[in-house]
Amino acid sequence: MTFDAIVVGSGPGGANAASALVEKGRRVLMLDVGDVDETYEPLIPPRSFREIRESDPAQHRYFLGDRFEGVPSGAIAVGAQLTPPRLHTLGAAARQLIKSDTFRAAESHALGGLGAAWGAGVFPFDDHELADWPISATELRPHYSAVARRIGICAGDAELDRFYGGAVPEAMPPLEIDTNAEIVLDAYRARRSELNAEGMFVGRLPMAVCTESFEGRGPQAYRDMDFWADTDRSVYRPRFTIAALRTSSDRFRYAGRMRVERFAETDQGVSVTARNVDSNALETFSAPALLLGAGTLGTVRIVLRSLSRYDTRVPILCNPYTYAPVLNLRMLGRPARDRRHSLAQLTAFYQPNRHNGARGAVQTQLFSYRSLLTFRLMQQAPMGSREALRIMRALMPALGILGINHDDSVTSRKHVQLKRDASGEYLQASYELDADERARIDRNEREVLRLFRKLGCWAIKRVHPGYGSSIHYAGTFPMRASGELTTGPDGRLSGTRGVYLVDGSSFPYLPAKGLTFTIMANANRVASALAARLA
């Protein structure tokens, strides 16, 4: 079969780009490494976290890992929150190809890319956040709708609609929240006016989770096992889109175990060279158009190698991220329901610039510490393990974690380059915040934690896991009207005729929101327009 387009990568961008192309009648070849977990997820029964804990003799295998890879040691690493069934998302092989003293980068070769372990938050960007894009929010909005219809989303609270430029479309009923979050939300509602005046808004986020049956998936079963398995398939994973394409369309072909190395433009289109990761053999594929959705770091490697731009610095963006364990004082002495999901229960936006209309809102998610294991808390406690166990199991119903995300803009201190020396080829990343950025982040975090204290949540400490640890990478070929090593409004890489970027590489600015839903919408936009031109 000849193909109209080659899509590299099966992550959120690649999956939705491929889907848009196929839906519009184009023939698509997807090249992807496609690592999967064949060891642990098959072991996990469709039961609740507590039921498993109390009854499954094999639980140690998927909770700890056969090599005890689920028992962390040493400094907090990128992806420390990943459980053994999800560790394949950040494969060790991928990590070796990036060097940095200041940026804790990670790539994914998983089927579904980083979407195999994402938190499913649905965050459309608003007009402010798209101000640096050479396209308008109006142009992107129908693509948010298209993606929502494709992946299935549930609604959030209208309280947060102001941060999306309007209500999120086509949503199922919202997820239930747990006891801990109910108490926080009640506290917020009792002081809403006061907190809004201080710039804080709290509510449930729209999520890419099915709360009703949707195309053979879901509904969310509230087993509190979302960090470990997809037994109810309610949380969207890009591999569901890939599987649907493989079974339902003869216009789509998936070629796994293929790591794309380079492309070259020819008179007929684009020639792509890929290496089979199992046999090490090289293969070549051709099509009129190439869509790169290999993830920001994967795409930057492919592009710079293909253009022979070694030692050329390109910018990189990543949301600075801090997490804070918190104690919800209002939960002390109250029973907590076991029926819950494991994802973010609530989201809070804090607007430090609400008086001058500038962007830079801080986004914080509240997780309850339930379906993670107690030994991890004991490990962090400044006391003996025996005392830590007894205190932690008593306090756990009231324990939460705040994940605080900040926005990021391009500066000269944040860059990545492709290097080649005697040791081989690798990416070199450097990421530093200037004094103003560090001060702003610290000030905003202190304010967020102060505001959460008003809701009864007291932070025990702040943990900075290092730049890069949010694994929200973007901005290496930012979208501009023109310029070298940029992306045009149509998603095309500058200087090329038929190479398009459909992951975070093309984002010129990162708001504090998760970027995955916007990656999917932009991929749908780029691919839909391309499909029309290829017809």
Next chain:
Amino acid sequence: MTHPRPDDALAREANVLTRYLLDVDCPADLSARYAEAVARTLGAGDAPRDARVAAFAIARQWALPYIAAAAPFLSGGASLRTKLTLMSAILETTPRFASEFLPRHLTLGGLTRVVATQSLLAALRVIIGVPILLAVRR
């Protein structure tokens, strides 16, 4: 999955750590799992001073609670803390001990008693444990 039989030293070690954590003996299957965890996690990479501290604490059960309490605050306790983490993880992911690690619903009064008692114990054990750890790690 089967695990290799632990040697006697590691079986004793697993038992000492389990008694410290839960006041019960360590079942044989969990001893084997612990031995494998130690081999995979610590292997030959244990710093001599840290290994010495861990060996001292495990050989002298009276000292273990105090050295474990002081270990988060001083260097030299990393190996012991790693072993305790491994043993805790293994016990936690076993159905017969799950209830020891799952969240407990306590009334506010009960919660206050537990936190106050354990915090006081923790503090006392740190005070006693610091000089012991300093002496052992020399």
